[in-house]
Amino acid sequence: MNILGKLFLKGLAVVIPITLTLAIFWWMAAGAERLMGSILKFTLPGGWYLPGMGLASGLALVILIGLLSHVLIFQKILHLGDTIFNRLPLVKTIYTAIKDFIGYLNPDKDSQMSKVVLVQLPGQAFQVMGFVTREQFDDLPFTPSAEDPVAVYMPMSYQIGGYTLFLPRSALTPIEIPFETAMRLVLTGGISQKRDSEAADSNHSAST
Numbered sequence: 058m059n060i061l062g063k064l065f066l067k068g069l070a071v072v073i074p075i076t077l078t079l080a081i082f083w084w085m086a087a088g089a090e091r092l093m094g095s096i097l098k099f100t101l102p103g104g105w106y107l108p109g110m111g112l113a114s115g116l117a118l119v120i121l122i123g124l125l126s127h128v129l130i131f132q133k134i135l136h137l138g139d140t141i142f143n144r145l146p147l148v149k150t151i152y153t154a155i156k157d158f159i160g161y162l163n164p165d166k167d168s169q170m171s172k173v174v175l176v177q178l179p180g181q182a183f184q185v186m187g188f189v190t191r192e193q194f195d196d197l198p199f200t201p202s203a204e205d206p207v208a209v210y211m212p213m214s215y216q217i218g219g220y221t222l223f224l225p226r227s228a229l230t231p232i233e234i235p236f237e238t239a240m241r242l243v244l245t246g247g248i249s250q251k252r253d254s255e256a257a258d259s260n261h262s263a264s265t
Contacts, residue, residue, distance in 0.1 A: 089115030173239040174229040176209060176222070186243050187211040188236070189229075190221065214246040 094111025125131040142152045172189035191208035194200055201208075201223035209229065212219035232239075 086112050093118070172231065173234050173236060174209060174231050176211070176224060177228050177230065179228070184230070185211055186239060187222070187229075188239070212240070212243050214244060 090109070090111035092111070093115045094106070094108075097110055097114060098106050126135065143149050145152075174187055174189060175184040176187050177184055187209040188211075189207055190210045194206065194208075200206075203223050203225040205226040206223045207226050207229060208221055209224055210219055210221050
């Protein structure tokens with residue numbers, strides 16, 4: 058039974074990540090197919106709609122929005138919508154949080170979140186891994202009291218949450234590690250040793 062239990066746990070370790078990943082993509086694809094498919098069924102002549110056209114049109118719409126984001130008139134429309142969302146009490150909190158979190162995926166934006174650091178806490182022998190989120194505070198209504206302050210986000214392992222600390226730059230030690238590797242290392246509590254070492258080796262080889 059002990060051997061069967063170990064094999065079962067190993068099987069779960071393989072099946073669960075694959076299943077959850079496929080389930081998320083399936084949920085997104087099915088949602089696009091339902092939404093866009095219903096629109097196409099309503100607009101197209103009878104018999105023209107084929108399964109999968111909703112998903113294809115959803116992907117095309119996202120690509121089109123990406124292209125239009127470079128057009129000045131469309132940028133003003135987006136800015137107007139952004140202003141409206143930022144003025145709604147409850148919507149503003151959710152919208153800005155999601156927008157800021159997803160912002161680092163934008164390839165045209167030099168995200169500060171790509172900077173990974175080790176934080177040396179005062180009077181402590183251990184270090185904490187964090188991600189630099191801000192180095193300028195001119196647009197904020199307050200100024201951190203730390204000398205040469207830097208905002209560092211420290212996520213929690215196995216949780217959706219974390220802490221943002223305003224620390225002196227002298228307490229930070231930048232480390233050369235990919236953002237994705239560092240985030241996975243923190244969120245999984247450092248258990249993905251093989252994959253992290255392979256990523257570090259490939260990053261070292263690319264830099265040399």
